[in-house]
Amino acid sequence: MSRRRMIYEGKAKILYEGPEPGTLIQYFKDDATAFNAEKKAVLDGKGVLNNRISEFIMQRLAAVGIPNHFIKRLNMREQLIKKVEIIPLEVIVRNVAAGTMSKRLGITEGEALPRAIVEFCYKKDELGDPLVSEEHIAAFGWASPQELDEMISYALRINDFMSGLFAGAGIRLIDFKIEFGRLFEGEMVRTILADEISPDSCRLWDLETNEKLDKDRFRRDMGGVTEAYAEVARRLGIIKESGQVADILDFNNSGK
Template sequence: MSRRRMIYEGKAKILYEGPEPGTLIQYFKDDATAFNAEKKAVLDGKGVLNNRISEFIMTRLGAVGIPNHFIKRINMREQLIRKVEIIPLEVIVRNVAAGTMSKRLGIAEGETLPRAIVEFCYKKDELGDPLVSEEHIAAFGWASPQELDDIISLALRINDFMSGLFAAVGIRLVDFKLEFGRHFEGDMVRTILADEISPDSCRLWDLVTNEKLDKDRFRRDLGGVTEAYAEVARRLGIIKESAQGGEVVDFSSAGK
């Protein structure tokens, strides 16, 4: 990695220049952050699990016609992705009241919403990624009307697919965050899914017990963060179990 040119470093990932024009290498770190990076930790193996889970989901979304930046997984921590111009919005899809929605609206956590709700936050760390409306997006030109239509349509399609995917393995998709980018193909520009989809960016609860299998375990000091991520990977069939019932996942070569 020392010979590569770093393009960008975020809280949980690093982007490097890719081997071909129009590509990047996305590296998943073990760093965990919460509350706009006020809380930090390093959780061994988290980046490996997020890389594998995001690969699994992006691949399946691509197979059902959801355009995204994923090309292939290179190794335990890295993916080859398409270079995009990130639209400065976090797109949150909510199926169940939780987190900031429960606090803002006084809705009990765990209450199923009347329908899936799409919210937008302006990507600006120093402002705490504030909630914004479609009016703000249009007025400040963060996305065009067509891009916004595409984003909402894609977000709801992703929600339908992922809700079924997780329900099939006994997991409730409570809410999740998406990012989108502009992918330039000659004179054409296409809105595609970017970033990652993993327990870092989703709230995932066990369907029966409501046990949290996501980043809320870190936010709320519940412990067992990587174990919960590994359980998600196991249920999705990413991590195999040995004959003795243990999980077969090799972190020893994770940084190679």
């Protein structure tokens, strides 16, 4: 990848120019951050697992009619994706009170919400990605009314699909964060799902024990982050046995 021009580096991924116009290569890092990057670490194998999990989910979402930027996985850490103009909003769907919602509204963590709630945050690291309303989005032109409607519709459809997908694997989908982009196709512009879907961007709890299988293990110093991500991959059938986890870590440590 050193011969490729880097387009953007984020907290957990790097984007490089793609082999063809309209494409990018998305590289998954092992870096873990929390609290607006105030807490940082490198977790061996995390990027490899997130690459595989995001590939799996994006493919299945495409199969049920959710357009997204994923084209194909190139190797253990890289995906070929469609180049989009990212809409500067994080779309959060919550099924169960957790994290900032529990603190903000005084709701006990783990309490089921009356219905799925869609929230928006303005993508601005220096401001801490503040929560914003649909009024803010419209007033500042961060997304058009049509784009906003599409993002909400897609977000709820994604929630329905993923809730069932994870429940079938014995996992409760607590909440998740997604991003959307504008895909330019000639004179046409489409709103499509972008970024990633992985335990970095979802809260996932064991259906029976409520054991956390997501990034909260890093946020809360619980340990076993990579092992939890590997458990999610195993339950989804992405990796078969614990031996494949060892292979992932061996690949990671080999420096390839």
